[in-house]
Amino acid sequence: MAKLTYFKGRGRAETTRWMLAINQISFENIAIANKEELAALRGSGKLPFDQMPLLEIDGLCLSQSSAMVRYLARKGGFYGDNDSDAWQCDLVAGAVADFAETALQAAFQPTAAVAIAGLEVRFGKFGPRFEARLAANGAAVSAGSRLSFADVVLAEALSNYLEWCPDILDATPLLKDLYGRVTGQPGVARYLASDLRYAKPDDQYILDVALVLGRALPPHMPDPDRFVTPA
Ligand SMILES: N[C@@H](CCC(=O)N[C@@H](CS)C(=O)NCC(=O)O)C(=O)O
Incomplete structure (x- = not known):
């Protein structure tokens, strides 16, 4: 183990x-x-x-x-199928690391209102770009043609945003769908x-x-x- x-x-x-x-x-x-x-x-x-x-x-x-x-x-085979896919995974995972940092710091903020305001600003920058990427990719995943670690770390970051801001995915339906698919994977669920x-x-x-x-x-x-x- x-x-x-x-x-x-x-x-x-x-x-x-x-x-x-x-x-x-x-x-x-x-x-x-x-x-x-x-x-x-x-x-x-x-x-x-x-x-x-x-x-x-x-x-x-x-x-x-x-x-x-x-x-x-x-x-586990979650790094795409070729070098181009792997690069896309790294690209998205790098953006997710920047996006996730605000959620990691949220509990350290003086009030919930300050934390939520910071998360909303950060989501305003990254959320539409993740959504656009999903739309452009056409495969319902953020990198390559099947689920990858980039989708997993993205969903993990979103899980934290959602705990503070439950409606935050309402305007990004593709991201919401991806979140549901990752959290619905048997091992993750x-x-x-x-x-x-x-x-x-x-x-x-x-x-x-x-x-x-x-x-x-x-x-x-x-x-x-x-x-x-x-x-
Ligand atoms: N980039 C590292 C950061 C690790 C990190 O900063 N760990 C903190 C705890 S969250 C730590 O051990 N700090 C003590 C130190 O830096 O000496 C990672 O993602 O693993």
Whole structure:
């Protein structure tokens, strides 16, 4: 069974979870809960850049979420059929990474209204372009001629946007349809309904991350430096 080590939440591990899910690869979440556990993990030599997430699979220790996603894409045949398809997958996945960052940061905003406003602006930039790409491609997928990891990471990003802005896909029907098809894939549907899927990030998640990394909390939270380790 694969092992995915990260905080107790979605964050930068979530695209890998969706790729494990679509590949129907069983995995367990290992949640690092404090500085001591992170220090031990770093001491194990499994993190080449001292960063999480870590994916242990096929006897390998994989780091960098984008590399994990691509490893799983190659493994499951989700990287298109030729170099041109693969380039398209990378193009879309690169745009998705930019688009997804706003959703990753949403829970760290001072209020829900600020988070939602930021997501709406970001969707206004990228949503119509993803929609246009689906229309132009004609294959109901964002890259190449069949479902790829680009569609999976796009749907993962959209799942976060939808939690904050439930109507956000109403004006982009092709994107909405793609979202439904990815989340309807058997492995993904099973994952989303399982205990492996963490809830939408909340203040507790932000506290967990700051505690583990010894970092400051967002400035709007009480006593923002409470976990910062003096140099
Ligand atoms: N590009 C990396 C970013 C990894 C990253 O920044 N991880 C954070 C947690 S979300 C971390 O481990 N930070 C501690 C550090 O950078 O030393 C990825 O996507 O895997």
